[in-house]
Amino acid sequence: MTDRRLTPANGRVAALHLAGQVAAEKYVAGTAMQIATPVTDLCAAPEGARDRQLLLGADVTVFEDRDGWSFLQATDNYVGYVRSADLGQVQPVSHFVATMGTHAYSAEDFKSPQAQALPFGTRVVVRDERRRFFETNVGFVPKSHLRSLDRPFADPTTVAQLHFGVPYLWGGNSTRGIDCSGLVAAALMACDIACPADSDLQRAGLGAPFDDAPRRGDLIFWEGHVGMMVDADTLLHANAHHMATVYEPLGKAILRISAQGDGPVLVQKRL
Template identity: 40%
Template sequence: MTTNLDRRLHAFRPDLADVRLQGQVNADRFVAGEPARVAVPVAALRHLPDLLHGTDTELLLGETVRVFDRKDGWAWVQADHDGYVGYLPEAQLAEPEAATHVVCVQRTFRYPEAELRRPPVSALSMGSRIRVTGEAETRGTRYLTLDDGTALIASHCLPLGQRLTEDYVKVAARFLETPYLWGGRSGFGIDCSALVQLSMMMAGRAVPRDSDMQAAVGSTIDRAELRRGDLVFWKGHVGIMEDERTLLHANGHTMTVARENFEAAVERIGWLYSQPTGFRRP
């Protein structure tokens, strides 16, 4: 049996593994796991059960996971939307429930009631999933209400399954000036590949999480063919072409999501690191 599987996308350890990997990996025990959902606005997913260990990616409120193990306050899970595997605090999970809506703006607030003058109880990122149980209106502002009585601005949410737009580049541009965050995948902080993934998700397109995985998306093109929506890859980095001359990317140079002249970006990144490794049309 082989263990040459990507640990980011396959749940296996010497003592425990996903039952779907039986016959592919060695483990003392195989389990099917149990469903759960993320119960906090943003949950960091780590390779190890240690708060001092770096974040690999983030999961958003309402996203569902399969839990393979719970131990010492940690849960070992696999995200349903992209298959990413890691650890998060067990307290950040709750029983699954069917979401009805998704947050469609970069950031929004959840209020204790349908009243924007009340102090919000939390802030949510684009991509967060909620279960709406009612509606309300206060001074002409429409709200969606949840089963605990809290409320969100109705125009900040879409019914689950409805696209925000077919133009994922337009979604990505909404994140301009959002802080760069290694492993970040939310409107509060985001990295280069998460900008691609989250923007495409809101346009109804599923792509993998990390840039090396995304480098297989779509078809290969030549540099001279670059146009809006194409992806440019470097080792460990990805950017989105906003047009044939402009790159949109979350980057460690500005520490934000920024627009940059493509040729200037190639020169700057090449001087420090390397030249682009590929060009793809999703």
């Protein structure tokens, strides 16, 4: 059985490479586009439930634009629908927001009107460098808040810690709201490490199992949940119990998650 999250086919259209493998009225190569709004929901169906989110500057391949919704696939292979109005033409993004968030201003002045609020990980085109700001495709952004794409972070755990206190949001992928797998994906992708979007896919595709004491950066998986170790004893995870990204002693988290009926740890993975 195909996984609809990873299969670019909806019955009407399918990716060209799926011809002969899945049923569709037509098979198309798709059109390269980019997310053109700070955060947009990637939904299971038009007007449907949010599966996850995509951020400004993310590359996508669009297979169908119908009734204001675009059926597409993201670069991590995740498939779904976003509002067509949230898409734009491909631009040569060069930098990403490397702080918890920032503002793009309408002029080279922090007192000027805000053009957009940008969460961590959004990608922009730097067009000019000024004394304190970069001029970008979405406005003037403080230079200290952007990082060149060719200078990824080195430690995923440091990136995850930037998200401490971010409110929990099912399917969230930004510092406006994030869930457990979104936190792991944000941390790894900022370090230029490929990462699937959902915890079951991360459990299957990331790292190698280990049996010794946890280390910084290790991933702990439950059924439907994942967290990242900050040190040998402390787990950082976005969870609905605290409705936030929090630090929690691993032993306490294991007992609490089991007591609430979500089972034991399934596997520990080391990247």
